[in-house]
Amino acid sequence: MKLSPTKISGVLVVEAEPQRDSRGYFARTFDDAVFAEHGVPLATRQCSTSFNAQRGTLRGLHYQADPAPETKLVRCTRGAIFDVAVDLRPDSPTFRAWVGLELTAENQTALLIPRHCAHGFLTLADASEVLYQIDTPYVPALSRGLRWNDPVFAIAWPFAPIVMAPRDAQYPDFQR
Numbered sequence: 001m002k003l004s005p006t007k008i009s010g011v012l013v014v015e016a017e018p019q020r021d022s023r024g025y026f027a028r029t030f031d032d033a034v035f036a037e038h039g040v041p042l043a044t045r046q047c048s049t050s051f052n053a054q055r056g057t058l059r060g061l062h063y064q065a066d067p068a069p070e071t072k073l074v075r076c077t078r079g080a081i082f083d084v085a086v087d088l089r090p091d092s093p094t095f096r097a098w099v100g101l102e103l104t105a106e107n108q109t110a111l112l113i114p115r116h117c118a119h120g121f122l123t124l125a126d127a128s129e130v131l132y133q134i135d136t137p138y139v140p141a142l143s144r145g146l147r148w149n150d151p152v153f154a155i156a157w158p159f160a161p162i163v164m165a166p167r168d169a170q171y172p173d174f175q176r
Contacts (some may be wrong), residue, residue, distance in 0.1 A: 001028050003011045006099045008112035011085045050130040052123045056162030061146040062122015069115035071135040076103040079128025081121040147171040
């Protein structure tokens with residue numbers, strides 16, 4: 001497993017390193033000791049999955065507010081997504097910056113989204129499934145979001161979404 005930094009501190013690209021043979025492959029996708037070596041004490045407290053029937057489905061941009069912010073390790077287990085993290089830490093040099101990465105079942109890549117960063121994705125293929133490992137239990141009252149096309153972030157999505165929840169389309173402009 002290989003962890004690589006991005007332009008946003010704490011957002012890491014996590015690449016599996018498959019060991020292949022005649023049967024197929026075996027790859028480690030999570031190792032808490034490896035994350036700890038990179039300064040990320042990630043203890044999985046919840047796992048969630050998201051199935052998305054149609055290409056062009058957008059989910060996000062979501063985060064959980066204090067006092068229970070979440071760190072998420074996000075992996076596409078079927079299909080393909082364009083995955084995005086947005087830095088919401090006011091004291092960060094990359095405050096309001098975003099990172100986007102294509103995650104697919106084939107490339108075995110995941111994205112680590114630290115606390116106080118928003119997360120969202122756009123499906124690039126029909127029948128895309130996303131697996132989340134989360135370090136903090138979900139608290140509905142602390143659930144927050146950002147509009148996918150807020151000009152403050154200017155995210156370069158590969159194309160406009162076709163399907164999204166009304167709440168994701170109606171978040172107000174970011175204020176801070």
